[in-house]
Amino acid sequence: MEMFKVETFEMNQLIDIKKVIELTALSRSTIYAMMDEYSPYYDPTFPKKVKVTQSRIAWSAYEIHQWIESKLAERE
Template identity: 35%
Template sequence: MENQMHHLNENMSQNNLPIRILRMTELTVMLGISRSSIYEKLNPRSKYYDENFPKPIKLGASSVGWQYASVEKWLTSRMV
């Protein structure tokens, strides 16, 4: 967790912009896919697994989020 925080702080200082974190509800709306589809993309044993799909960031004991910039980059890569 400490390493992730260092990484987030490092990104913020490089861009001078705060890191935007998307929670699951925002992510499903942004991508237009269901919660279960997101988890399928993250599951290496699923036939829908996408190794390039952004990995969630642990925010607390039972909460996760996704870095907006990573999701946006993934979306852009799919528009080719």
């Protein structure tokens, strides 16, 4: 049986794309497609990126967690 590691996040913690991929089980290209309003995969509920520096972006760990929770709540 596979064990899952439970992680907690601080309200204002920023995470990089690698962590978003790990938490959501989505590919990098799917994540970017979900953020692109012209993509058929666009999801307006997916958390917006945060520009940390001119060449670095991140996401709010709390918002990613909330998005995952909303997807779990949509299950039938």
